[in-house]
Amino acid sequence: MEKAAVQVEGLTKKFGNTTAVNNITFQVNKGEFFVIVGPSPSGKTTLLKCIIGIEKPDAGKIYINGVNVEGLPPYKRDVSLVFQDFAIFPHMTVRENIAFGLKMRGYDEAKIARETEEIMKLVGLEGLGDRRPTQLSGGQQQRVALARSLIIKPSVLLLDEPMANLDFKLQQKMEIELKRLQKKLGITFIYVTHSREQAMILADRILVLNRGMVEQIGTPTEIYNNPATVFVAKFIGDINMFKGEVVKIDEQVSVRTEIGELKGTLKEKKLEKGTKLVYAVRPEKIYLGDEAKECENKIESKYMGSIYRGSDVTILVQLKDGREFRIEKGGEEGLLGKKPGESLLIGWNPEDAMLLDKPSIVPGVDFDSVMAE
Known part of the structure; x- marks a missing residue:
């Protein structure tokens, strides 16, 4: 039986007297577009930070591709994260931003140049390699953030409300592009949002989170037509x-x-x-x-x-x-x-x-x- 891309067992995270994530258990299948949705605050971002290793859980286990990642730093977890504000380096060009992860890993210049051009073409950034982030639209900045995360070929890509700062029409366009990109690459996506519309459009399966607890997990059709609560x-x-x-x-x-x-x-x-x-x-x-x-x-x-x-x-x-x-x-x-x-x-x-x-x-x-x- 194939191991899950991500498996979470009994995960709990507290901040003082507040329980942000409360004894959560679920698994994400390989190649799945998995959406975590819930009102704000419900523990969505905290859960994502525990998976990538930014936050340390108080209890529970996290497995990535069958490996218990307890104690492992983010760069050893075979995951990548796209932040809500994109976190693009303003002093670098588009090309330099995208290539950053490969440079940090010590790849040779020829490989970096080749793979950077390939990923720029894939996400629709051809011809923009020499521009600075300030010369880009919101949608283009999001593509840079995606390309920078994807170029290191993570087995799991985590996305923390990446469309929150885009206008409605651009969100609609990016939803289609993101879904197409995920299916083409076959990478497991875990996407956090408070938008029920985005959850229904993007997800293969949805986890509905409420006050740090799992209300229901299912396909969009199951969640909509047969809600558990x-x-x-x-x-x-x-x-x-x-x-x-x-x-x-x-x-x-x-x-x-x-x-x-x-x-x-x-x-x-x-x-x-x-x-x-x-x-x-x-x-x-x-x-x-x-x-x-x-x-x-x-x-x-x-x-x-x-x-x-x-x-x-x-x-x-x-x-x-x-x-x-x-x-x-x-x-x-x-x-x-x-x-x-x-x-x-x-x-x-x-x-x-x-x-x-x-x-x-x-x-x-x-x-x-x-x-x-």
Whole structure:
């Protein structure tokens, strides 16, 4: 069986009385694009620093390619790190910045020159070798930081929110380039971000971190469609939620909520009559008007307005208990021609509902507190 690129076992890191990383265990497969996502602060950067060797854990083990790296300095761990601020040397040219790692390792000039040109071509920096960092755009600076980390051929590349300082359009472009580059090179990427959108776009698998603890690990599809906790469901995407209690289980699950009895399905969950839970449904699963009449779950609502973004529309309605409910529709489909205050029937199918009986992996967190965050 092939060894994992990175294996973390029972890792804990404290700063005084604050536990930044709390007994974390996970593994990253070779060649995987693995994304660690969570709110700030949740321990993401601390975890990354423990893997590379900048921080020393208080407990637990870290294996890189099957080797226990306890006590090893960063340069002996076969990993490289791209910082949020890129950390490019301002007094060096692009070429000198990229070649720095090879020079420090004592390679001959011919090899350094050849490999520097190759990596510059790979990341789209051809013709820019003699420029200084101040003469580069944000995207070009990021490519320099990537090239400098990749030229030493690490088995694992760690990236600490590398797109945080880029504008939105440039982030979108770099997401595509980064994904392409990772697949072409076959290097294991561990990418830290607070952006759920970046996590969903980039990841082969996602680790959702909350207050230093692992809420869930899975593919983007698993995390989005089958969240393990209310925290994950809410953090990873927009969602409509009701507190409820299971009142009947047969082919379906009947849940009593503040707005009435709603239907769901068990899927792989083990629920009992009387179980307290959160009943949730994603905005894109909602039907409107005549289509809603065919759904088992249907509610009269009051249309409040729409947010039009060209490719999609967010429709806002108010339920009878006064809460806001969000619906997502594509493009022109979401333009209803309704006026605020008019009634609108909404509905959804039982199989599209989520029955979430765990608020969070974090001890002491209840449904009310996680729903209010």
